[in-house]
Each structure stands twice: as structure tokens, then as C-alpha cells.
Amino acid sequence: MLLADVEQGAEDDQREPGLRRDVPQRLDGNAFRAAWPPTLSAINSAEGGTPWTFVDGGAYTDLATDYTAMIELFKAGSGGKSCDFFINCRCRRTSTRSGSRRPSRTGTEVGDGRQGHVVPTDVYALGDLSNNVATDCWFSPNAPYKSSLTGMTASTFAANYQKVTGQQWVQSMGSTYSLFEVIVEAFKKVKDPHDRKAVANALKEVSYDGICVRSTSQRRPTRPGRGIIKPVGIQWKPGSTELVGHKKFAWSPWVVDNTLNKHIPLQATLEPTNA
Secondary structure (H helix, E strand, O other), X not given: XXXXXXXXXXXXXXXXXXXXXXXXXXXXXXXXXXXXXXXXXXXXXXXXXXXXXXXXEEEEOOOOOOOHHHHHHHHHHHOOOOOOOOOOHHHHHHHHHHHHOOOOOOOOOOOEOOOXXXXXXXXXXXXXXXXOOEEEEOOOOOOOOEOOOOOOEHHHHHHHHHHHHOOOOOOHHHHHXXXXXXXXXXXXXXXXXXXXXXHHHHHOOOOOOOOOOOHHHEEOOOOOOOOEEOXXXXXXXXXXXXXXXXXXXXXXXXXXXXXXXOOOOOOOOOOOOOO
């Protein structure tokens, strides 16, 4: 989602831009490692121009405390142009701090947090190192979506959460709410809600407008019963009272890429991490 923008910032480097992938030594990490070379090949074919190269930093053990070898390998192999990936948020924090103490000529262009940096607590733990760290977002308060149950807007949903809890809104609240929307949609299609097979079959056909999605912005699933939301790209930046409920937090996620979902408007410009 964000690779084209990163490549634009890498054009002044003599070496090819590299995509750093450091993943944990476990099933999901191995799956990501296997998927990235063909993914980059497809991106290179679609974009043309300077190709992306794959620099594999190697597998790491969850909650490792030293990522020096990975960082040095990547700096030597790609000039520091990267999106880096860490499944475990605590691993992400350790690596980011380690990388910040080992400056390179170019530095990381965009840091991609994924599981780490999805929730505000991980962002606050890194302080200024979280500036412009990117991740994907499947529920955003600025989306023009409404609850299929009450008509409440996504913005009001997030603002009410902050008012009741005193905490900053989180992405997972959208998905949790959607569970109730989906099951109600399934119940509407069956005569007996206690008929488990009928409900199961109805779930396979659910397509609706709700707090996280419009039916027209869902990607057609490869198997029945799967709903795939098209995410947007966000970066964590200093907060603003104009974002959610007129309450300012030190850091907030800003939508910087809506390539996959044009329903959700942009809020800011994609910028280099820690810039």
C-alpha cells in the first residue's frame, strides 16, 4: 500500500531500494517470509522504474533483545530504505530503539508496525520514535460509515468510547462491533435463529453496510463466509483536537493512504518515519 511512496523517496540513492523483512521464527513469520519475494516481483512489474529488492534479515526469536546483526545486514544490503515488520509489539519496540542508536546514511524510510503500533499504548511506549510509523487500519473514525444496528456514525462511536473510558479509541473496537452486526444480518435471513445450520449458511451470504465497511468496499472472499475489509494506511503523528471528539492525545493515527478504499478520506501526507 505504501511502497510506491517509499520508492519515490529512495530515488536519490545509488543502490536499489530494499524491503527489509525481519520476521519471527514461527508459522506466521515463515509464511510472511515466503510471500514477500513474489509480492515484490508483482509490485516491480506493475510499477516499473527502479525495482525493489528483498533483503532477508533472518528469523528471530520472539522477545529477542539484540537485533544488531539484522540491522547491519540490511544497511549493507539496501542502503537503509525499508519498511520493517515485527509481529510482536515488544520486539518492534526493542528493534526500533536499537536502530535509532545505530544511524545510517539514509535511515529507515518508512517503518511498518503492523501488530505493534496498532494500539496507542505501544506508540506511547516509544515516544518520539513513533513519529510517522506506519501500519494498516481497518476501522477509522473518519470513515463515512454507520452502524447497521443504530445508525451511529464511526466518528460518534469512537468519540463515545473515549468519553466513557477516558482512553483513546482503538482499531479493534470496530471489528468487535462488527461481530454483532454480522450475526444480526444472518438472523434476519433465517426463520429460526436456533437452527445452527441455517444460521451458518446465512453467515456465508452476509453483505451489508456497517460500522467498518460498505458492501461495495469489501473484497470478494476466496471462500464463503469470509469478509475481507479493504484497509487504509495510517501513520502515527502528533494528535489534534480536530480528529475524534475534540479531544487531543499526544499521538494519533492519521490516514495517509487510501489506495484500497477511496471511501475513507486522507487526513495527512505520507512522510518518512521519525522525520
